[in-house]
Amino acid sequence: MTWWSTDDDDDDEPEFDESDVRVRPNRRGSRPRTKVRPEHADAVTGTVLGVDRGRYSVLVDEGEADERAITAARASELRRKSVVTGDRVDLVGDVTGDEGTLARIVRVQERSTLLRRSADDTDEVERVIVANADQMLIVVAAANPEPRIRLIDRYLVAAFDAGIRPLLCMTKTDLADPAEFLANFAGLDLPVFRSRTDAMPIDEIADALVGHRTVFVGHSGVGKSTLVNALVPGADRATGHVNVVTGRGRHTSSSTVSLRIEHDGRHGWAIDTPGVRSFGLGHVDPANILGAFTDLARIAEDCPRGCTHLPDAPDCAINEAVDAGDLGETGRARLDSLQRLLETFA
Template sequence: MSTGRYSTHDIEHYDRPRRRTRPRTKDRPTYDDAVRGVVVTVDRGRFTLLIEDRTVTAMKARPLGRKGVVVGDRVRVVGDVSGADGALARIVEVEERLTTLRRTADDDDPVERIIVANAEQMVIVTALADPEPQPRLLDRALVAAFDAGMQPLLCLTKADLADPAPLLSTYSSLGVPWVVTQRGGDLTELRERLAGRTSVLLGSSGVGKSTLVNALVPEAHRDVGSVNAVTGRGRHTSTSAYMLALPDGDGWIIDTPGIRSFGLAHVEPEHLIEAFPDLDEMTEECPRGCTHGSGEPECGLDEALAAGTADPERVSSFRRLLAARSESAY
């Protein structure tokens, strides 16, 4: 659709002119000289970008309006992109995102918050002890990963303090890959899972995310926290998401602040079932509006269970994730 002046294919949209003012010109900038970069961190309206082999500080151009710019975004930039001290560039375009990891503060909060963009894999970091595992939060992270189209990976830390088998048995039917680590242990398997991908690390405070990041990227120097002996909760050490290149250019990891709640108001049941193709096929004849949860009348999953064509453990696991989406945010 065209307004007569500008087409929807223009790089930017002009802001509405202030009262009693007129646009200075009808000529639109083309930004042919814009360069591409990736957002590695955001701090109080300033964006740190990686452009080729240098970091550049930038601000968002006014015509972008309220369009958010988050860690992982691929952007086009104009201005001073030298990376010199005091230099400031402008982000003039945010390229189309391949994936977006979202959450809401609570399940009834209509405002979605994008945490990171363009990550291919979500590494859900969970301690086996100190602090104790939080299955409800883990379930919610899995729902968010499936909804975003990301491959989930369970990373169980502190295996020197507890046996991972009981927790792993809970998720075996979902087919989610996993790795087990311990302080000072061999991270070869984790490195192999991260190689060639952009992965976002997600988990509660105190589970060992920053310790993992420092081991994977020694020059990262991420602060490492401790767990409160009374509450069993960790102290926030990362205050903002930060994207880091793995050694030898073999992928990226995004460290995120520790989370204590994960609202899923944005997740629709039909999107979640699509992450389970074998179960999705069984719901093709479900009545309109069926959520595929327990107790739904004439649900295809129940009919498949009765016919013996569905794996009961897999259906149970899917419905547990579906229930986690509907419970109050953890």
């Protein structure tokens, strides 16, 4: 080690040469962490249209002259925050939408609704399907594949729980009369569209969808993607067939994506989702189901604490009102619908 001094006095304290000082390399992570995050005051807001392998398609300035779709990645500070189709997000970076550019999603705004499902009724892990939808179009075939009441019930429960208005589209009505099946839902305020394989009521359906963000759900093979393609020319959503042996449809749509519907000078959004054969409700609060039946919910205020509102519930005010004929046949049908949905959690 080299010592040097300022004079010849041997008693002076030695000093280090600059070359003797060991400098630690600037290792990654050596900077102290801070919880202060940038405010991103210059961020712009957009809506997520779809997700593909970690890249998000986001629509910015919807309806404006400079409306554009940009590609974005999720910022590192959002690594524990999910970003799904329908989310309103704040973006920074290159938001021009030019080819080859990439913006960053730095914030997810508060969601007005969130449609979820679980793998089964015992699974507490939620699968988020879409955010900020205000309608759900349930697509079910009259035949091929056969309609499943319980699956429709589950869609309805999920919609009521999320605060989303449900609609029903019955396809392939030329193959079977849907009247008996639809009677199961007579007690609900549920708009129903009937569609044939050779004629679909596109104008009627489109009129109900413009001005809304509507998530399409349905069993594989019911014609959901065919309906989307008719409503959105050029969408080119893959369609499949029903297996003649199993009676099940083949999964075609593999991702959730938002598509613009144009009708009579207005537009809305159709959010197409992959077909599913099961719809778990492990995340649902049963109390939200009764809330969807506003007339029955008012009567339920006179029920005893903890009333299940099922047919065998003692002193149930709803059952007593219906049995007394106070609500007429419509009330009985609505009670039947409510009890069938509640039995899912019994």
